[in-house]
Amino acid sequence: MKILSAAQIRLADQYTIAHEPISSLALMERAATQCTQWLTARLRPHTPVWVFAGTGNNGGDGLAIARQLHGQGYATAVFVLGAAKYSADCAANLTQYEALGLSINYLHHISDFPPIPPNVLVVDALFGSGLNRPCDGLAAALIEHLNASRANIVAIDLPSGLFCEDNSQNIDENIIAAGHTLSLHLPKLALLLPDYQHKIGQMHVLPIGLNEDFIKNQHTDYQFITLADCAAMYRPRQQFGHKGTYGHALVVAGSRGKMGAAVLATRASLRAGAGLVSVLTAECGYTILQTTAPEAMTLLNEGENYLQGKIPELTAYQAIGVGCGIGTETETAMFLGEILGNYQRPMVIDADALNVLATRPDWHGLIPAQSILTPHPKEFSRWAGRWDNDTHKLQLLNDLSKKLQCHIVLKGAYTAIAHPNGQVTFNSTGNAGMATGGSGDTLTGILTALLAQGYTPETASILGVWLHGFAGDCAAAHYGQEALIASDLAEFLGEGFKALGKEKQQNSLL
Ligand SMILES: NC(=O)C1=CN([C@@H]2O[C@H](COP(=O)(O)OP(=O)(O)OC[C@H]3O[C@@H](n4cnc5c(N)ncnc54)[C@H](OP(=O)(O)O)[C@@H]3O)[C@@H](O)[C@H]2O)[C@@H](O)CC1
Numbered sequence: 001m002k003i004l005s006a007a008q009i010r011l012a013d014q015y016t017i018a019h020e021p022i023s024s025l026a027l028m029e030r031a032a033t034q035c036t037q038w039l040t041a042r043l044r045p046h047t048p049v050w051v052f053a054g055t056g057n058n059g060g061d062g063l064a065i066a067r068q069l070h071g072q073g074y075a076t077a078v079f080v081l082g083a084a085k086y087s088a089d090c091a092a093n094l095t096q097y098e099a100l101g102l103s104i105n106y107l108h109h110i111s112d113f114p115p116i117p118p119n120v121l122v123v124d125a126l127f128g129s130g131l132n133r134p135c136d137g138l139a140a141a142l143i144e145h146l147n148a149s150r151a152n153i154v155a156i157d158l159p160s161g162l163f164c165e166d167n168s169q170n171i172d173e174n175i176i177a178a179g180h181t182l183s184l185h186l187p188k189l190a191l192l193l194p195d196y197q198h199k200i201g202q203m204h205v206l207p208i209g210l211n212e213d214f215i216k217n218q219h220t221d222y223q224f225i226t227l228a229d230c231a232a233m234y235r236p237r238q239q240f241g242h243k244g245t246y247g248h249a250l251v252v253a254g255s256r257g258k259m260g261a262a263v264l265a266t267r268a269s270l271r272a273g274a275g276l277v278s279v280l281t282a283e284c285g286y287t288i289l290q291t292t293a294p295e296a297m298t299l300l301n302e303g304e305n306y307l308q309g310k311i312p313e314l315t316a317y318q319a320i321g322v323g324c325g326i327g328t329e330t331e332t333a334m335f336l337g338e339i340l341g342n343y344q345r346p347m348v349i350d351a352d353a354l355n356v357l358a359t360r361p362d363w364h365g366l367i368p369a370q371s372i373l374t375p376h377p378k379e380f381s382r383w384a385g386r387w388d389n390d391t392h393k394l395q396l397l398n399d400l401s402k403k404l405q406c407h408i409v410l411k412g413a414y415t416a417i418a419h420p421n422g423q424v425t426f427n428s429t430g431n432a433g434m435a436t437g438g439s440g441d442t443l444t445g446i447l448t449a450l451l452a453q454g455y456t457p458e459t460a461s462i463l464g465v466w467l468h469g470f471a472g473d474c475a476a477a478h479y480g481q482e483a484l485i486a487s488d489l490a491e492f493l494g495e496g497f498k499a500l501g502k503e504k505q506q507n508s509l510l
């Protein structure tokens, strides 16, 4: 799914109106209907709904929602920013609301703001994608007033005051803090970045029937990856496939006290479909690996507690995943350098391998092009330095990806994957339960297995991150987010592959 800019969304709106064809007022009604349906599926029957509407089409959406909710028996109240001029569709909705004999409260001064009881649901329809400057004056005061209430806030399209893309110059207090944001048709870039998560709450993308052909032809550097996107990339097992068909993955992981990382990565590689998995670990991990991952072959290393010394022959492996729990001892760093110097295919580089490499820029040239690096923000900062805000961070991510010619998976909510061609993919799966030790080791195992199976590094990075999050969502549904532990992720990977298979089959029915 594409992530378009505010300007492109406006064009998609216009194109849909002209080519469907549909009147702009009917398109607004369609958008409002989607929001109303989302709300009524969750609202308690007696919850009053107070809609705060602005002067443009976001306000028009809010007014149409209020009218529709009133029609379904909900107690609604409408408050509109007083202005000399309203957009045509907003004005039409003001008229329609009043035509039902309902009154509209116009807000001209702070003294007009109503006290907000905690039991009401506030619908924020002040500003959407048409915001053209940071909020100030009466609008900013109203936003602060709403934020200070204890009411639940549902934002239509965007939390009012938040720009679609760049918020680096925005003022935090003057942005609505919503519990839920209903993004119309497509997600917006700002909704996927951590800086403003306290303003967005949970994001939900509601389809409103914008013209898909037009969207398909728009250029954007940002994608939001969905089940349908991943199903198109997924290659089901072949009937006549054998273990050689699906590649041999090598997991280089573990040291004394961190052998769990090797176990998690290895088990994830096995569950993610590699034909064969070998694990190269320190001597002290031999029995552990043979016991916990009997399907994998364990290679011996001369290091008792951590990897060191001579590296094995690497040509047999279609992919290598290196770094989970290896530590940063000098001998291990040298061992890592040997691996990098002797392996030319794209590999997966994680955790301690990233930490070692962050301190050795002279080795960056050894990283095979198209490799996948999987830092969490702290690891990324060791490579890229500090960032001022998320816009700056995205820039640094792109710069590093281009410089190394590697795919960089910046882990977090809506994990961002920067590709060397300048594209950034945001993931749609996963949950806060996955913020637990070992979750990253599992991802490394998955990515290594996908590379071994012959997926391109770009596809492997996207599919692997999606599968990891999907498994996390299944595990959270089963155990609850707090109780989720990293070993659960591998156990639920099969659900992800099944979902991909089902989606793919549905799309290819004869
Ligand atoms: N995409 C789609 O397909 C569809 C989109 N739809 C909806 O349309 C929304 C976009 O509508 P929009 O373009 O009318 O802009 P919107 O966000 O209502 O605000 C613009 C108004 O606010 C004003 N203004 C701006 N900044 C300000 C500030 N800081 N402080 C004060 N005022 C400020 C600006 O006036 P100005 O003062 O600049 O003259 C203007 O009047 C979109 O988010 C979605 O909800 C659906 O209806 C149907 C399908």
Ligand SMILES: [K+]
Binding pocket: 058, 124, 125, 126, 127, 128, 155, 156, 157, 158, 159, 160
């Ligand atoms: K809004």
